[in-house]
Amino acid sequence: MTPITNLKSAAVEKRIHQSYFKIALSVDCVIFGYAEKELQVLVIKSDLKEFAGQWSLLGDLVRPEENIDKASYRVLEERTGLKNVYLEQVQAFGECKRHPSGRVVTIAYYSLLDISNHKLQLSDNDLCWRPVRSLRKMAFDHRQILDTCLQRLREQVFEKPLLFNLLPNKFALRNLQELYESVLGETLDRRNFRKKIAVKEWLQETGEMERSVLHRPGRLYTRQTSPKR
Amino acid sequence: MTPITNLKSAAVEKRIHQSYFKIALSVDCVIFGYAEKELQVLVIKSDLKEFAGQWSLLGDLVRPEENIDKASYRVLEERTGLKNVYLEQVQAFGECKRHPSGRVVTIAYYSLLDISNHKLQLSDNDLCWRPVRSLRKMAFDHRQILDTCLQRLREQVFEKPLLFNLLPNKFALRNLQELYESVLGETLDRRNFRKKIAVKEWLQETGEMERSVLHRPGRLYTRQTSPKR
DNA sequence: ACAAAAGTGTTCAAGGTACACCCATGA
DNA sequence: TCATGGGTGTACCTTGAACACTTTTGT
Numbered sequence: 001m002t003p004i005t006n007l008k009s010a011a012v013e014k015r016i017h018q019s020y021f022k023i024a025l026s027v028d029c030v031i032f033g034y035a036e037k038e039l040q041v042l043v044i045k046s047d048l049k050e051f052a053g054q055w056s057l058l059g060d061l062v063r064p065e066e067n068i069d070k071a072s073y074r075v076l077e078e079r080t081g082l083k084n085v086y087l088e089q090v091q092a093f094g095e096c097k098r099h100p101s102g103r104v105v106t107i108a109y110y111s112l113l114d115i116s117n118h119k120l121q122l123s124d125n126d127l128c129w130r131p132v133r134s135l136r137k138m139a140f141d142h143r144q145i146l147d148t149c150l151q152r153l154r155e156q157v158f159e160k161p162l163l164f165n166l167l168p169n170k171f172a173l174r175n176l177q178e179l180y181e182s183v184l185g186e187t188l189d190r191r192n193f194r195k196k197i198a199v200k201e202w203l204q205e206t207g208e209m210e211r212s213v214l215h216r217p218g219r220l221y222t223r224q225t226s227p228k229r
Numbered sequence: 230m231t232p233i234t235n236l237k238s239a240a241v242e243k244r245i246h247q248s249y250f251k252i253a254l255s256v257d258c259v260i261f262g263y264a265e266k267e268l269q270v271l272v273i274k275s276d277l278k279e280f281a282g283q284w285s286l287l288g289d290l291v292r293p294e295e296n297i298d299k300a301s302y303r304v305l306e307e308r309t310g311l312k313n314v315y316l317e318q319v320q321a322f323g324e325c326k327r328h329p330s331g332r333v334v335t336i337a338y339y340s341l342l343d344i345s346n347h348k349l350q351l352s353d354n355d356l357c358w359r360p361v362r363s364l365r366k367m368a369f370d371h372r373q374i375l376d377t378c379l380q381r382l383r384e385q386v387f388e389k390p391l392l393f394n395l396l397p398n399k400f401a402l403r404n405l406q407e408l409y410e411s412v413l414g415e416t417l418d419r420r421n422f423r424k425k426i427a428v429k430e431w432l433q434e435t436g437e438m439e440r441s442v443l444h445r446p447g448r449l450y451t452r453q454t455s456p457k458r
Numbered sequence: 459a460c461a462a463a464a465g466t467g468t469t470c471a472a473g474g475t476a477c478a479c480c481c482a483t484g485a
Numbered sequence: 486t487c488a489t490g491g492g493t494g495t496a497c498c499t500t501g502a503a504c505a506c507t508t509t510t511g512t
Contacts, residue, residue: 022293023254025334064251064332068323092321092336094254094297103293107321107334140234174463191466192502200252215462216509403490420493421475428473444489445482464509474499481491 014078026057026099026106027072028142029087031080033115033161034166038131039182040115041146042079043138045126050100051139055130057146072109079127081119086112086165090149098141100130110149112165154184161202164223172218173197255328255335256301257288257371258316259378262344263395267360268411269344270375271308271366274355279329280368284359286375288335301338310348310357315341315394319378327370339378341394352386383413390431393452401439401447402426 031042043055058079062071069089076085087109094105115129132150134207137143157163163179177193197203210217260271272284287308291300298318300433305314312372316338324333344358361379366372386392392408426432438445 023291025252025253025254056424062252062334065325067325067494068321068334071323089320091318092297094291096294096296100230105291105297105336107323172464189502189504190464194465194499210464212511213463214511216464216511218464401491418475418477419491420477423492425474438493441484442490443484445484445491447491460512462510465507467504469504470502472499472501475497477495479493481493483491484490485486485488 003183016134019085022103022104024104025062026059026104027062027068027075028057028093028106028108028145029072029075029079030057030090030108030110030146031076032110032112032132032153033118033129034179034182035115035129036131037178037182038133039150039166039179040129041132041135042132043128043135044079046139048100048139054137054139055135055142056139057142061104062107068107069117072107072111076111080113082113084118086162090152093141093145095141106145108145108149110153112153112162114166114168116168150183157183158196161200161223164202170206170208170220171221172220174218176221251332251366252302253331253333254291254297255284255333256290256297256304257322257335257374258301258304258308259319259337259339259360259375260305261339261341261345261382261395262358263408263411264268264344264358265360266407266411267362268379268395268408269358270360270361270364272357272364273308275368277329277368283366283368284371285368286371287356290333290438291336297336301336301340305340309342311346317392319381321376322370322374324370333375337374337378337418339382340373341382341391343395343397345397356371359401379412387425390429393431399435399449399451401449403447405450 026041033040033042042058044058046052046054046056056076058061060071060075062068066074067089072089073087076087077083088111090108090110092105094222095144096103098104098106132146135143135146138146153162157180163176166179169177173194176197177188179192180193202224204224206220208220210220233361258271262269262271269285271285275283275285287304289300289304289307291297293448295303301318302316305316306312317340319337319339321334321336325332327335361375364372364375366376382391386409392405392412395408396404398437402423405426406417406419409422410416431453433453435449435451437449439449
């Protein structure tokens with residue numbers, strides 16, 4: 001039924017296309033954190049002369065025997081020392097001139113982690129958290145990548161229980177609301193916000209309350225471990 | 230303010246990483262069409278022995294001096310002879326073993342075109358339109374890529390005026406509804422569908438009617454050329 | 459007592475869903 | 486005249502938005 005003609009073996013095809021193995025592939029991670037009521041992103045000073053003094057996302061070339069999700073996870077782990085962190089691919093960026101070293105296509109990921117878990121290694125002097133709002137020009141096309149990832153995050157925050165990944169294990173609803181506000185860049189009505197979150201069954205009460213706050217303490221919640229669906 | 234130490238020039242960095250230029254990069258296009266009241270996708274018989282007889286998406290390696298959007302556009306144009314066709318990146322697929330020839334990471338795009346514009350070149354004997362529903366096993370990870378693209382399309386059909394790209398210039402609302410139904414895989418209420426589309430201001434009346442139909446003829450619409458936003 | 463934020467309900471508008479009848483055309 | 490789909494409106498429900506007062510704690 002399916003006439004087989006002129007088939008090449010994979011090995012033959014590989015030889016034919018050898019000349020195409022000229023493009024390098026990298027991953028770049030937009031690693032989000034939350035501190036001082038602002039959404040932060042983990043950046044490093046660019047080590048390229050062309051971008052001296054500019055901030056860069058954390059990335060690395062993909063190794064020949066490493067799949068792309070693993071590569072981004074490796075970058076994340078090497079830089080933060082954390083495992084089991086939320087990580088999701090966004091899209092590829094492939095302009096020819098985006099990297100001065102040559103043709104490097106990059107695949108962007110975003111990641112969400114609890115910044116208080118992350119002890120910055122002192123050896124990484126130039127690695128630091130910066131408020132997303134404060135970053136203007138960045139190395140490469142990294143500002144564009146950051147924008148794209150932030151936009152994707154915004155589209156998803158009410159669809160999936162993502163932002164809990166940015167908070168400590170226990171948190172008050174006010175903390176969560178302030179986080180949503182800083183991600184979305186707009187203020188939210190407290191009652192409507194609580195209702196909207198409540199129906200999603202993403203939260204579990206811990207039975208504990210805030211301590212040492214200068215006002216009536218709020219209930220502490222933790223993320224629902226066994227979501228209803 | 231920003232101490233510059235140990236900076237490498239891009240040229241130096243390129244030499245350091247030379248060994249990483251071992252991964253090939255391809256684009257694969259999920260080219261959707263619509264015929265016989267079914268969503269179709271343009272496929273070709275795989276020319277790899279390993280996938281003999283299986284259908285494959287249309288793709289090609291990205292050329293060293295070609296950005297990825299251009300590469301996918303080139304594939305589309307070469308295979309369909311059409312320009313100005315809707316094309317959008319979805320995401321990258323980068324499992325190590327996805328291609329038997331070696332390490333090939335692919336970036337998936339989907340495209341929407343009016344199938345009646347497309348004259349299949351007779352030289353491309355193995356190129357053909359197949360109903361999406363009919364495709365089971367495909368070459369490489371192409372079934373997964375197709376699923377991912379279809380899912381993305383479904384998420385967007387009521388957000389953006391996409392599906393018009395699959396229809397001829399003039400069409401009746403019934404055609405449009407049947408198209409939506411075949412994309413979404415569910416039936417829709419006619420009155421509610423019309424209301425939902427009407428408020429979006431995506432359509433323009435042509436003043437013409439259907440002809441030679443076995444029932445009361447419907448109005449013919451065309452896509453709104455100057456959308457309100 | 460005061461300051462600060464917690465906690466809580468109702469009203470209104472908009473959008474989604476379910477549903478039935480008459481109309482225009484070709485055979 | 487019959488078969489086929491075109492074209493239309495209403496009632497109900499759900500969801501999102503706006504909005505204010507009492508309660509609890511620390512100082």
